Amino acid sequence: MRFLFVIFFAFVLLGCTDKQSETKTDAVVGEVAMKENLHKTEGDYSNKKIVSMNFEELEKNYFQNKNDSIYIINFWATWCKPCVKELPAFEKIASDYLDKKVKVLLVSLDFIDKMDSQVVPFLKKNDIQSEVVLLDDADANSWIPKVSPQWTGAIPATIIYKKDNRKFYEQSFTFEELETELKTFFIKINL
Amino acid sequence: MKTMNLLIISAIAVLVFTAVGCKNNTDVSQEFAVNEIVEENTVEANAIAEAGYKIGDEATDFKLKDVNGRMVSLSDYKDAKGFIVIFTCNTCPFAVASEERIVALNNEFKSKGFPVIAINPNNPEIQEDDSFELMQQKAKEAGFTFPYLFDESQTIYAKYGATKTPHVYLLQKEDGKNIVKYIGAIDDNVRNAAEVKDRFLANAINELLEGKEVTVKETKAIGCSVKQ
Numbered sequence: 001m002r003f004l005f006v007i008f009f010a011f012v013l014l015g016c017t018d019k020q021s022e023t024k025t026d027a028v029v030g031e032v033a034m035k036e037n038l039h040k041t042e043g044d045y046s047n048k049k050i051v052s053m054n055f056e057e058l059e060k061n062y063f064q065n066k067n068d069s070i071y072i073i074n075f076w077a078t079w080c081k082p083c084v085k086e087l088p089a090f091e092k093i094a095s096d097y098l099d100k101k102v103k104v105l106l107v108s109l110d111f112i113d114k115m116d117s118q119v120v121p122f123l124k125k126n127d128i129q130s131e132v133v134l135l136d137d138a139d140a141n142s143w144i145p146k147v148s149p150q151w152t153g154a155i156p157a158t159i160i161y162k163k164d165n166r167k168f169y170e171q172s173f174t175f176e177e178l179e180t181e182l183k184t185f186f187i188k189i190n191l
Numbered sequence: 192m193k194t195m196n197l198l199i200i201s202a203i204a205v206l207v208f209t210a211v212g213c214k215n216n217t218d219v220s221q222e223f224a225v226n227e228i229v230e231e232n233t234v235e236a237n238a239i240a241e242a243g244y245k246i247g248d249e250a251t252d253f254k255l256k257d258v259n260g261r262m263v264s265l266s267d268y269k270d271a272k273g274f275i276v277i278f279t280c281n282t283c284p285f286a287v288a289s290e291e292r293i294v295a296l297n298n299e300f301k302s303k304g305f306p307v308i309a310i311n312p313n314n315p316e317i318q319e320d321d322s323f324e325l326m327q328q329k330a331k332e333a334g335f336t337f338p339y340l341f342d343e344s345q346t347i348y349a350k351y352g353a354t355k356t357p358h359v360y361l362l363q364k365e366d367g368k369n370i371v372k373y374i375g376a377i378d379d380n381v382r383n384a385a386e387v388k389d390r391f392l393a394n395a396i397n398e399l400l401e402g403k404e405v406t407v408k409e410t411k412a413i414g415c416s417v418k419q
Binding site (some may be wrong): 030077079081082107109110111138139140141142144145151152153154155156 | 418
């Protein structure tokens with residue numbers, strides 16, 4: 001019984017300290033490093049790079065993964081207040097679930113000419129750790145339905161998927177709401 | 192047994208301590224990007240999205256304040272064949288990118304019976320750049336030749352089901368009713384007017400003017416979510 005408590009303490013303590021150190025170390029940056037072979041236009045920020053791509057590339061590289069990871073893909077923009085407000089929730093999920101095969105991708109819908117003047121400074125200023133790509137594809141009418149037929153086109157919008165299990169959300173998330181949704185994907189695995 | 196109690200008490204103490212510690216941590220990280228507190232009721236937003244108009248529905252008339260202070264209703268336009276109702280706002284980059292095109296649409300189609308009626312659905316308490324005063328400034332600067340109305344009670348956009356700006360509803364008068372004929376985007380390239388290939392809205396109006404059925408009835412575009 002005492003042994004269990006000790007283990008429990010250690011776990012709780014570790015859980016917390018890990019979180020603190022993760023947000024500070026460069027190791028995390030390495031884990032979510034950008035796919036550099038995809039770039040057309042890229043802006044440097046810190047030691048990371050942000051790539052831009054059209055929807056076809058985005059879909060091919062990020063929407064069809066069949067591995068064991070759970071992917072959380074959030075559509076946002078620097079000028080979108082509710083998007084900016086919910087970014088910390090996605091950042092926290094990414095760091096809390098780093099070793100549980102959960103990957104967060106932030107898809108910026110900022111215009112490409114704002115890459116250097118707005119997007120990169122924003123990511124730098126707020127020390128965004130998640131992977132970021134800029135979707136540079138003007139013909140939204142053709143790709144919005146491919147993300148989800150339910151999507152009206154308003155942002156923020158989010159997809160969570162694991163293999164063929166996929167859910168779409170046209171809404172803002174708090175950390176708790178996002179974690180609750182994420183957990184439904186873990187339950188599916190255990191069944 | 193005493194040891195057990197002690198252990199349980201310390202367990203609780205440690206738990207509380209860690210929970211507080213971790214929470215503080217989160218608070219710090221959450222401060223970073225938040226310039227403004229935005230209250231949102233996402234459940235309500237979803238309900239509204241589902242409750243909006245579909246093609247063929249009768250759209251409601253309204254009485255909303257224009258930037259010049261006059262109240263405007265669809266029923267004021269006795270000779271109109273229909274309306275281009277566009278929910279838009281002052282600062283959303285997609286709305287700004289569409290301004291010139293909206294002016295051009297009014298110039299092209301008002302004389303043909305389809306005037307533009309622009310409506311700002313945003314709550315200025317949430318999005319301060321969308322205040323009535325700044326709407327007046329915007330209408331002047333952007334040279335709006337059409338009414339730019341303020342949905343102050345935020346009831347009209349909700350009835351229409353607009354979720355974002357810009358969001359277009361094309362209405363046609365049929366037996367005194369305003370029937371929804373097209374919902375969606377102005378065209379297929381909001382970022383660059385020069386690269387537009389498909390003028391969805393203009394095509395739809397032209398089809399109505401020719402007495403045809405609209406071919407492309409609904410399109411999607413990215414927009415800024417309506418600030419409730």
